[in-house]
Amino acid sequence: MKALCWQGKTNVSVERVNDPSILNPRDAILRITRTAICGSDLHLYDGYIPTMEPGDVLGHEFMGQVIETGSEVKKVKKGDRVVVPFTISCGQCFYCKNQMWSACDNTNPNAWIMEKMYGYSGSALYGYSHMMGGYAGGQAQYARVPFADVGCLQIPEGIDDEKVLFLSDIFPTGYMAAKNCDLKGGEVVAIWGCGPVGQFTIRSAFMLGAERVIAIDRIPERLKMARAGGAEIINYEEVDNLLDELKWMTGGRGPDACIDAVGMEAHGVGIAAAYDYSKQRMKVAFDRPIVLRQMMQACRKGGVVSIPGVYGGFLDKIPFGAAFGKGLIFKMGQTHMHKYMQPLLQRVQNGEIDPSFVITHRLTLDEAPDAYKTFRDKQEQCIKVVLDPWREAA
Amino acid sequence: MTITTNLAPKNGEREFSQRPATSTQEAILTLAAGSALAGLGIWRRGWFGTTMGAAGGYLLYCGVRDFHRPYQGRVRVSYTISKDRQEVYDFASNPQNWPKFMHAIQVKNNGDGKFGFSVGEPAGIDFESNVEITDQQSGEHIAWASAEQMLEHRGVVRFKQAPGNRGTEVFVALEYKAPAGPIARALASLVGWGPEQVVRESLRHLKQLMEAGEIPTTKGQPSGARGIRGTAKRIIFREGPSEQAVEQTRMAGD
Numbered sequence: 001m002k003a004l005c006w007q008g009k010t011n012v013s014v015e016r017v018n019d020p021s022i023l024n025p026r027d028a029i030l031r032i033t034r035t036a037i038c039g040s041d042l043h044l045y046d047g048y049i050p051t052m053e054p055g056d057v058l059g060h061e062f063m064g065q066v067i068e069t070g071s072e073v074k075k076v077k078k079g080d081r082v083v084v085p086f087t088i089s090c091g092q093c094f095y096c097k098n099q100m101w102s103a104c105d106n107t108n109p110n111a112w113i114m115e116k117m118y119g120y121s122g123s124a125l126y127g128y129s130h131m132m133g134g135y136a137g138g139q140a141q142y143a144r145v146p147f148a149d150v151g152c153l154q155i156p157e158g159i160d161d162e163k164v165l166f167l168s169d170i171f172p173t174g175y176m177a178a179k180n181c182d183l184k185g186g187e188v189v190a191i192w193g194c195g196p197v198g199q200f201t202i203r204s205a206f207m208l209g210a211e212r213v214i215a216i217d218r219i220p221e222r223l224k225m226a227r228a229g230g231a232e233i234i235n236y237e238e239v240d241n242l243l244d245e246l247k248w249m250t251g252g253r254g255p256d257a258c259i260d261a262v263g264m265e266a267h268g269v270g271i272a273a274a275y276d277y278s279k280q281r282m283k284v285a286f287d288r289p290i291v292l293r294q295m296m297q298a299c300r301k302g303g304v305v306s307i308p309g310v311y312g313g314f315l316d317k318i319p320f321g322a323a324f325g326k327g328l329i330f331k332m333g334q335t336h337m338h339k340y341m342q343p344l345l346q347r348v349q350n351g352e353i354d355p356s357f358v359i360t361h362r363l364t365l366d367e368a369p370d371a372y373k374t375f376r377d378k379q380e381q382c383i384k385v386v387l388d389p390w391r392e393a394a
Numbered sequence: 395m396t397i398t399t400n401l402a403p404k405n406g407e408r409e410f411s412q413r414p415a416t417s418t419q420e421a422i423l424t425l426a427a428g429s430a431l432a433g434l435g436i437w438r439r440g441w442f443g444t445t446m447g448a449a450g451g452y453l454l455y456c457g458v459r460d461f462h463r464p465y466q467g468r469v470r471v472s473y474t475i476s477k478d479r480q481e482v483y484d485f486a487s488n489p490q491n492w493p494k495f496m497h498a499i500q501v502k503n504n505g506d507g508k509f510g511f512s513v514g515e516p517a518g519i520d521f522e523s524n525v526e527i528t529d530q531q532s533g534e535h536i537a538w539a540s541a542e543q544m545l546e547h548r549g550v551v552r553f554k555q556a557p558g559n560r561g562t563e564v565f566v567a568l569e570y571k572a573p574a575g576p577i578a579r580a581l582a583s584l585v586g587w588g589p590e591q592v593v594r595e596s597l598r599h600l601k602q603l604m605e606a607g608e609i610p611t612t613k614g615q616p617s618g619a620r621g622i623r624g625t626a627k628r629i630i631f632r633e634g635p636s637e638q639a640v641e642q643t644r645m646a647g648d
Contacts, residue, residue: 106601
């Protein structure tokens, strides 16, 4: 089959590799019909996530048709159309049973690396480094899905692939980010980053009762899409001081909740940004926590700081005094996918949201290496790339 | 919670032998490598030289120390398995199940509570060790001790009800005398044969097998060309140099 393989920093290529096969009794094999490039894939592309190996198959947002099942797969049947969550969960451990699916104990074959780095290992992910399990990803024509009965979300007939594909990561991720803000109605939510996750966060915040959403970015087309979703917008490159602007817009209170839909590769302006860039370039830090610092400063007293953006290592110059002084609440982590997929599919079926609004590029797998670059550099007004692994380039 | 391995040498009150763990050859090799590194470090100077000198000094220290005293190590690992205590005990104490979850160890049942454990067979090196169950109480603990001097170890596995109905806490405590010096120990750790790694991964596999019904794996999945860098990384991450599938031990249908 054809698959997109990581070869090194800013180097990915489409290669011919073996087809996947059933390796464990609870596995299934999928013929992939649609797959997408995620913002977090760009962290791999830029080489900021350790333990990648040349030859790794990338991709963790995919869906397709089941073509083979292992002996212990009971619920999922051959021929089913399914969406696969990017986290792999066993469904049997303490964490799965308590709805903390992304903390699953039993799916990471390389758990020892995470235990060394973080103390304990969370669930494995598809195509996202060897400390996260080293599973081959879904930017390919076929994929192996471990624990298929737990992971696969069956999709009824009559809904387009494009409407449900994002149940694999970005829609539930945006939704959980908003859910973590514990909205009761009438809140003002500030969201840093209007990439695909940011867009879903904006819409989810409104669904969950936010009265106003303020979206922050610097890319015109992303801000435009945010405004179309009902948000007020700030281009942080055009304002003198983002924190003053937020204070002004919220009547001096500050946002009730701040959401970081950016993560480790924030851009930012000024001295703080330059400091983080140089540290990252010297390889003394993986992360540029510019957004995190701004949120801790901007958030109202007792407010919630919700972090769906990915961080990897040790952060520094974090204003923890501000967080303590204001009694902030922090919520973060990989999305507990399995908890949100079914209810969100329901919302899509009810017509409350059509997630395909975020797609700007529909390409073939062969075009994926260029698409990574386009997406990373935000050229061609690129917001979200969806790949059809079976279509040949024109 | 501290666990002593007192239960283990119950049979005949055996204690560890006084034999030095390191063979003379390896001690000489360690000392030679240490002096070479330290010498090179002093000669080169600079940051890199300092690091090399320090590494050489450490090897020299290990070599001298091992002449006098065998390397004795301790391992403590615990995991919680969300199954009843008796169920966990019954599964873990049944020698027929051991090959299903033991990491890097081949088990041979010699009958009468005695077993042959060997490590390293796939690589052509064979450390065999005869193991004897010295004490056992259903649902409580299993203790073992090794019989001969080559690879001495003794330990105990305890089973305890976890709070809040969370299943069973399994504790493994083990003492060992490594038949190797620092270089060989480092190499063993690199391929996942370090005693701590063997115990930790075996216990993890037991948990995965009992909770999820299978041990997660990526062996045999497709990948692009790995190249030299990718292959080297696979060894560092203990995934084995190639991705050939190993026969899975599975609980399903047992």
